[in-house]
Amino acid sequence: MAETTYIGAITSALADAMRADDRVFVLGEDVAEGGPYTATAGLAEEFGTKRVINTPISEAAITGVAIGAAQSGMRPVLEIMFIDFITLALDQLVNGAAKAHFMSGGQLTVPLVLRTQGGAGHRGAAQHSQSLESWLTHVPGLKVLMPSRPVDAAGLLASAIADPNPVVYIECKTLYFRKGEVPEPTAPVPIGEAATLREGSDVTIVALSRLVGDALEAAGRLAAEDGIEAEVIDPRTLVPLDLETIVESVKRTGRLVVAHEAVEHGGFGAEIAAQVQRAAFDFLDGPVARVGAPFAPIPFSPPLEDAYLPGADEVVAAVRELVRG
Amino acid sequence: MVPPPLGGEQALRLLATMWRIRLFEEQVSLLKRADQVHGLIHSSAGQEGVAAAVCSQLRDADVVYSGDRAHGHSIAKGAPLERVMAELMGRDGGLCRGLGGSMHLVDLEHGFLGATGVVGGNIPIALGSALAARLRGEDTVAVVFFGDGAVQAGHFNETVNLAALWRLPIILVCENNGFAEFTPRSAHTIVERVSDVVAPYGVERATVDGNDAVAVWDAFGRYLASARAGGGPFLLECLTHRLGGHYEGDPGTYREALDAADWQEKDPILRLQRHGIAQRWFEADRPAVLEAEAAEAVEQAVRFGRESPFPPLELIEGLVYADG
Numbered sequence: 001m002a003e004t005t006y007i008g009a010i011t012s013a014l015a016d017a018m019r020a021d022d023r024v025f026v027l028g029e030d031v032a033e034g035g036p037y038t039a040t041a042g043l044a045e046e047f048g049t050k051r052v053i054n055t056p057i058s059e060a061a062i063t064g065v066a067i068g069a070a071q072s073g074m075r076p077v078l079e080i081m082f083i084d085f086i087t088l089a090l091d092q093l094v095n096g097a098a099k100a101h102f103m104s105g106g107q108l109t110v111p112l113v114l115r116t117q118g119g120a121g122h123r124g125a126a127q128h129s130q131s132l133e134s135w136l137t138h139v140p141g142l143k144v145l146m147p148s149r150p151v152d153a154a155g156l157l158a159s160a161i162a163d164p165n166p167v168v169y170i171e172c173k174t175l176y177f178r179k180g181e182v183p184e185p186t187a188p189v190p191i192g193e194a195a196t197l198r199e200g201s202d203v204t205i206v207a208l209s210r211l212v213g214d215a216l217e218a219a220g221r222l223a224a225e226d227g228i229e230a231e232v233i234d235p236r237t238l239v240p241l242d243l244e245t246i247v248e249s250v251k252r253t254g255r256l257v258v259a260h261e262a263v264e265h266g267g268f269g270a271e272i273a274a275q276v277q278r279a280a281f282d283f284l285d286g287p288v289a290r291v292g293a294p295f296a297p298i299p300f301s302p303p304l305e306d307a308y309l310p311g312a313d314e315v316v317a318a319v320r321e322l323v324r325g
Numbered sequence: 326m327v328p329p330p331l332g333g334e335q336a337l338r339l340l341a342t343m344w345r346i347r348l349f350e351e352q353v354s355l356l357k358r359a360d361q362v363h364g365l366i367h368s369s370a371g372q373e374g375v376a377a378a379v380c381s382q383l384r385d386a387d388v389v390y391s392g393d394r395a396h397g398h399s400i401a402k403g404a405p406l407e408r409v410m411a412e413l414m415g416r417d418g419g420l421c422r423g424l425g426g427s428m429h430l431v432d433l434e435h436g437f438l439g440a441t442g443v444v445g446g447n448i449p450i451a452l453g454s455a456l457a458a459r460l461r462g463e464d465t466v467a468v469v470f471f472g473d474g475a476v477q478a479g480h481f482n483e484t485v486n487l488a489a490l491w492r493l494p495i496i497l498v499c500e501n502n503g504f505a506e507f508t509p510r511s512a513h514t515i516v517e518r519v520s521d522v523v524a525p526y527g528v529e530r531a532t533v534d535g536n537d538a539v540a541v542w543d544a545f546g547r548y549l550a551s552a553r554a555g556g557g558p559f560l561l562e563c564l565t566h567r568l569g570g571h572y573e574g575d576p577g578t579y580r581e582a583l584d585a586a587d588w589q590e591k592d593p594i595l596r597l598q599r600h601g602i603a604q605r606w607f608e609a610d611r612p613a614v615l616e617a618e619a620a621e622a623v624e625q626a627v628r629f630g631r632e633s634p635f636p637p638l639e640l641i642e643g644l645v646y647a648d649g
Contacts, residue, residue, distance in 0.1 A: 025460065050460065056490070061449040061483030068453020068467075071438055072388065074460060076453075091480075095443050096450060102644050104431035104439065105422030109647045140645050164647040 001183055006147075007176040009154035010039050010115075013186045014077065017161045018047050021075060024161060027053040027062060028079030028115075035079060037117070037176050059088035063114070067097045067166075070112040075161060083118035083170060084127050090135075097166035098141030113160045117171035119210055119261060120309055126297035131262035133208070136168050137238045137271065143167040143191060144239040148212035150180035152236050155189025163191060172209045194242035196249065200229035203255040203319050206246055206272055207234060211259040211291070211310065218315035228323055238268055246272065247279045254285040257318045261310060264292025286325050289318045328382070328546030331539050333606045336597065339381055339538055340612055343373040343594045344619035345406060346397040352623050353396070353413060357573040361631075362413040365442075366427050369397035371536075371568030374593030375500050376401040378541035379468060379561075382549055388438045388454045390447040390469040393428045394500075394567075395440030398470050403435035406622050407629035418633030422640060445475030448497070449484045455493040455557070466494045466552040473501040473510050476519050488558035489526040496548050497523075497560040500535060502567040507579050519562045528560050535563025536593040539600060566591060 004012065017024045025047075026040055032054045034041030044052040055062045059080060066078040080086050086093070093114065100108040120129035136144045143165055147153040153171065160167040197212065198219050207215035212234045219230035231249050235241055250256050256276055258269035273288035291314045299305050331339070350370040356362045369376065372394070380389060380401035391398040399409055404420060412419025413427050420432050428442035438454065441447045451469035458465045475481050476499065488495050499519045503510055516522050520530040529548070533540040541563055548559040568588075570577040589595060598612045 056483075056486060058483035058487065060480045061452070061487055064446070064449025064480060064484070065453040065456055065487065068438075068450035068455075069457040069460070070453070071450070072454040072457035074457045091443060091446065092449065095441070095446060100439070101647050103421060103425040103429040104433070105420065105424050106644050106647070107421070107431050107433040108438065143646075164649045 001181045003179050004150050004182040005177050005179050006150045006153050006171070007037055007039055009150040009182045010157060010171065011041060011043070012182070012184070013154040013157040014040065014043060015046065016186045017158060018043065018051060023073065023075040024077065025051040025053065025074060026077045026079065027055055027066060029055055029057055029081050031079055036081065037173065039115070040079070059085050060092055063089035063092035064096065066112050066114070067092060067100070067110055070110045071100065071108050075111050077113045077115060077161060080114060080116040082128050083116045083132050084130050086116055086132065089114070093142070093166070094139050098139045101165070102141060109164045110166045111164045112166045113157070114166070114168045115171065116168070117173050119172040119174045120298045120305060121174050123300065123302060123305065125300040129298045131209070131260065133170055133238060134262060134266060134268045137268055141166065142239065143237065144170065145191065145237045146170045146209045147236060148172070148175065148209050148234050150178070150182045152189050152195070154182050154186045156191065156236060158186045158188040159191050162188065170209070174210050189236070191237050192240040192242055193237070194233050194235045194245040196231065196233050196245065198230065198232040200231040200253065202228045202230060202253055203257060203323060204231045204233060204246065204249040204253045205257045205259060205315060205319070207232060207315070208238070208260040208268065210261055211315070214312040215259055215315050217312040218319065221312070221316055222319055226320065228319060230319060241272070241275070243275050243279065247276060250276055250280045251283045254283055255322050256284070257289045257291060257315065257322060259291035259310065259315050259318070262292055263295055264290050265295045267292045286322050289322050291315055291318050328550045331542045335381070336601045336606045337611060337615065339377045339542070340594065340597055340601070341615045341619065342377040342381060342401050343538070343597070344616045345622060346373040346376060346400050347594060348619045348623045349400060349406060349410070349626070350396060352627060354569070354573055356627070362427070363415050364426050366413070366573040367394040367571065368569045368573060369394050372500055372502065372565045373397055374538040374597070375498065375535045375541055375563045375565055378538045379498055379545050382542070382546055383436070383466070383468065385434070385436045386465045388436050388451070388465065388467050390438055390451040390467070391440045392444060392447065392471050392475065393440065393442050394472065395430050396427065399430045399432055399437045399440070402432065402437040404430065404432040404437055407626040410626035411630040411633045414630040414633070415635060416630055416633035417636040418629065423636045424640065424644065445471055445478040445481050448475065448481050452484050452488055452493060452495055455488070455495040456491070459493055464553050466496060466549060468496045468498060470498045470500060473499060473503070473519055474513070476522055477513055485523050485526055485528060489528050492557060494552040494555065494557040496545070496552060497558065498545070499560065499562045500565050501562050502565050504567060504571070507571055507575070520560060523560050528558055530560040530562070532562040532564065535565030536591050536596060538593055538597045
């Protein structure tokens with residue numbers, strides 16, 4: 001085990017996959033230079049620009065290129081620099097990659113990983129900060145991963161590259177330089193398994209990506225200030241979702257708070273809430289609470305952006321309301 | 326590099342393919358009216374010369390992509406007629422087990438990696454297959470068919486830029502039938518020739534009469550030989566004619582039909598037959614034999630389709646993800 005940043009874990013997992021399998025290659029804007037956050041730094045030096053391919057700013061075409069290469073037996077890892085620009089790639093991803101296996105009656109497979117990153121808090125305003133994961137979870141054929149810790153960033157990326165399906169792997173720019181223990185070489189983390197990061201008996205908090213850290217902080221405060229013991233679960237993968245781990249926890253705690261940075265309205269929290277109430281309605285002591293952003297684009301002005309973003313305070317407030325309610 | 330010119334046996338193979346496509350499409354048109362094939366059906370009748378002259382020069386390992394008007398391309402690339410027909414009928418014996426239909430035909434075994442209902446959507450995907458061939462050091466070539474309507478889409482232009490930048494072994498084959506769905510090309514763009522659109526990229530390009538299978542054969546053969554040797558990209562614009570409407574059932578009120586005598590002149594099948602006989606490539610009675618064989622094959626395909634069961638309901642959620 002070594003202490004590694006979240007972004008460093010991604011770089012190491014990419015390098016490990018490229019060393020292990022000649023079919024793996026990386027393409028995207030500025031990837032040979034390492035990209036804006038250094039995710040691919042050093043890869044071109046080790047593997048050459050034949051396998052670390054810079055592309056023009058043509059999201060639609062490079063996504064199509066990655067799909068075609070995958071259908072022809074390669075293992076492309078495509079970078080879309082900001083998830084905000086996945087809009088330009090969605091036709092290829094949704095109409096192409098997600099449906100190729102199904103529509104061909106199982107003949108085609110698209111072992112493609114689309115790496116991208118979202119998240120606000122960096123004064124990037126409304127076009128460089130969004131959390132758009134729920135759109136992608138609505139498309140049958142895609143797998144959607146959202147690691148929150150360095151160990152999962154590495155392990156899930158390894159599993160995504162090995163998977164025969166198109167996988168959207170969503171990083172969080174706020175987490176890039178946070179550190180955690182990561183095994184060397186990369187140890188794969190299975191897709192579809194949640195991680196229970198704190199055990200508790202009073203309430204279950206299911207948190208995504210950046211909100212996982214906030215939920216753990218909130219749980220600490222709730223224990224110290226209110227005597228409330230919260231269980232914190234990171235689903236890690238949204239599609240497929242490990243509903244069993246969440247439901248098993250809710251059956252013990254009787255309460256559920258779902259927290260994510262994305263706009264609450266139509267967010268993935270709604271899907272978790274709906275699935276849990278169907279599976280564990282009789283165990284719930286109150287309505288499922290959701291923590292998410294307001295139904296508004298992300299504001300630029302720093303005090304407004306800070307007020308807009310959900311964090312530990314909002315999780316604490318939601319738990320208190322639920323427990324006292 | 327000069328490929329072998331079209332001649333005797335090869336010309337007969339082309340004719341056989343063209344007859345199979347023509348009679349297949351005519352049968353599909355009838356079956357659509359009888360509600361035995363389903364959904365949105367885009368006939369390639371009249372455009373057979375391009376599909377046959379291009380695909381019959383390719384190997385199975387070369388990949389072909391197409392758009393929504395794809396029956397002819399899949400058949401020319403080697404897809405069994407009966408499995409194409411069964412797919413249009415939504416049957417388990419179809420190429421895609423009835424999950425894709427007319428606009429999403431795929432035959433992996435014969436290198437037909439697929440049609441798409443998104444106009445131009447497969448153009449960048451085809452480039453990805455060309456990139457894969459280059460990365461693996463193979464001499465396979467990627468070919469993508471599209472109509473002139475796709476040329477005004479962003480993904481076409483993005484892909485041409487990338488293909489030229491990376492010099493990949495791809496041949497872009499535009500079937501310019503003058504109509505983007507219901508609208509003449511002149512109403513969508515001021516650039517009349519598709520080959521002119523790619524001129525600034527330095528892509529090697531040509532415009533040929535797509536109803537002249539010999540011209541398509543020669544032009545495509547030169548590009549193919551060059552792509553095999555590491556050249557590319559190329560664009561071949563084939564001026565052709567859609568015999569029917571945009572889809573089966575389209576009343577086609579937006580254009581004037583060719584009169585029968587004009588079509589006799591233009592029909593790519595009759596032209597190749599006249600040419601082959603004049604060149605003494607084959608005896609005058611051979612084409613009729615091919616036509617009869619094609620008719621028999623189409624009849625057999627319809628029988629196969631009708632006898633094939635509909636796919637099991639378990640398939641709905643059973644093929645969303647690949648195992649592994």
